[in-house]
Amino acid sequence: MTLFFRTVSVEDAVTAACSIAPLTAVADLPLSAASGHVLASDITADIDIPGFSRATMDGYALVSADTIGASESLPAMLRLTGRIGMGAPADRDVSRGTCVYVPTGGAIPPGADGLAMIEVTESIGDDVLVKRPVAVGESIMMRGEDFSRGSVVVCRGTRLAPGDIGALAAVGTTRVPVRKPPVVGIISTGNELVPVGEIPSGGQVRDINSYLVGAYLVSQGCIPEYFGIVRDDRAALRRTLDTAIDRCDAVLLSGGSSKDDRDMTADIIRDAGEVLVHGISIAPGKPTIIGRARGKPVIGLPGHPASALVVTLVIVRPLLSAMTGQLERGLMTRPAILAENIPSVKGREDYVRVRLADGKAIPEFGKSGLINTLVRSAGLVRIPAGMEGLEEGEVVEVILW
């Protein structure tokens, strides 16, 4: 499928990008290092969790039938036959008329079917007064209530959040199979670029895109590899692209911003492999290229920093998620009330930077070459291709950076 010279929709571009996503290899990480990684296979419970019925409060395990009708004035009186230690097995039974003290988290002895929390009891020598009825199952977490043996605890494709890591700990997962984070090469092209450490002279600018895009990749759990600046020289760019393809799982070419540069980038990707998409109905970001070389995705980003970031978020991010088999969680968004009209062109998907203040989204109509609006803005508002704009007062979902 070569869509070259035809501008494609954002949806088709994302589909094309995801269709060429190679899955990264699986690595077994220690549990302490797995947070934020994408799980490569379902993890099941090796045992019932908890492995025994546990007290959820400090109190007395008892037979609930013994407490029917118990009250402050007419408490049930039970004989205390022992105490269960934390971490110890329940080594004694509870029979009618007796009870056993169990601390929070301790094992409920056989025979008991409820627990009177200590606050509703009174201890008198070897006897315990229970001052209200205890229901069956009260203050007990039953064996297997959390996870039953063999059940799936965390699904393949989950980006592991703290709660997932806790669940993996519960079921004894010391080594976690995860997809390796994609290593993503970044090449900046353009005769106008100088390294960040230099003072640009007339006509020159510093290489912003490498670091801007690299930082976004880090925020998405990927590993950027920086190949620096290549002047607009076909042979040099092709050599650097080949090296990057060798060493990385995907390559981003942060393109020259002029038409000649963009055409050169497309030519070189085509030389090295194929160009699937050249031009997307998106603003900013129209001159984006989606290609592939030696089985690896090669994306040509637009030259303006804000454009490059938008395309990285809208097009590259789903590609990278596909490379780790991540179940799509979607972008992080939050609703806000649009503070001004945003005009748009039908047939093109627009992304406008917005600040957030007091629940309002305030558009930053800056030129796409500006960096200061990236610092000030909280994220983007999307205007779908089918709309001619959004109106002040509408509720919009702000895609957070």
Place this chain on the structure above:
Amino acid sequence: MTLFFRTVSVEDAVTAACSIAPLTAVADLPLSAASGHVLASDITADIDIPGFSRATMDGYALVSADTIGASESLPAMLRLTGRIGMGAPADRDVSRGTCVYVPTGGAIPPGADGLAMIEVTESIGDDVLVKRPVAVGESIMMRGEDFSRGSVVVCRGTRLAPGDIGALAAVGTTRVPVRKPPVVGIISTGNELVPVGEIPSGGQVRDINSYLVGAYLVSQGCIPEYFGIVRDDRAALRRTLDTAIDRCDAVLLSGGSSKDDRDMTADIIRDAGEVLVHGISIAPGKPTIIGRARGKPVIGLPGHPASALVVTLVIVRPLLSAMTGQLERGLMTRPAILAENIPSVKGREDYVRVRLADGKAIPEFGKSGLINTLVRSAGLVRIPAGMEGLEEGEVVEVILW
């Protein structure tokens, strides 16, 4: 201030925790490694950005007065006197009646005050026809328009997002002064605990909290250091606490869940230093301890995993933010419609886990010992201390994990 034996409000607890936060040291990181770190000092622009007036489109730099009244039928005709190369200085002037080709991002020559994008022009030999009027400043980003020399580009206390990193690149910041991420020791206590790699026998459970809390710390940019499980033995716990204080910036004691264990934890923190808070009006998480030893915060977390995570999010997170001088960005939240009533007790701040589905927040009324609700839930709904609950249909802000 010892508030021991008096349950304090969440607000007071957070204030107490932040009041004992020591700032971490400053480290200079390479720009490529600074993403997600907290900036330790304001960064100012070393030069005007851009350093010269730039074209924002491919086109012809000209004197705008020459295009007054220009139209398709009566275009302005200008003599093309040269082309500016990418990265080259603007080495020729534009005078009345002439124009110079400038690619996107190229330098605008002296004398020009506007640019006709190529789409509205026609080239005939050495002449260029401009078919509509060009406004002063059109398609030009002025020198210093993005950042003027000496102005603050990114503020101290900012957790560096991709756009911030791009701005730092623009102003030549190759080494970035950031606060070192806090190293946070985690000690699990409790005779019932066994390491994750073991099969628990009757009465035993695996050490979930170390990994659950550790993963949350990682998500907040901190570095957890794991000190394993200490049995309920005062001398051993004190020794491990001392080691952890030596090696870390703060220490979390994931407490025994029974009252005896909690009291022991408080005693040991008091022995090592002082206890500022013992008991917070929060559910889950009431038995939390806030203390300090040798100038370092020592927090006693409740034993139930969900309780430990809630306290880490509500109390420990602001403490850690204060340790890096982070400007408070607040928790990530999103609004949702509450799907069921949530009862609560006045005078206590409640945090209820919720799932999110179709814009609704569905409470997970699980026992706080359950892990599966942590996996399923998207975050927490807070019921302020002054309220007796929330009602179905109310719009609530869900605090995302």
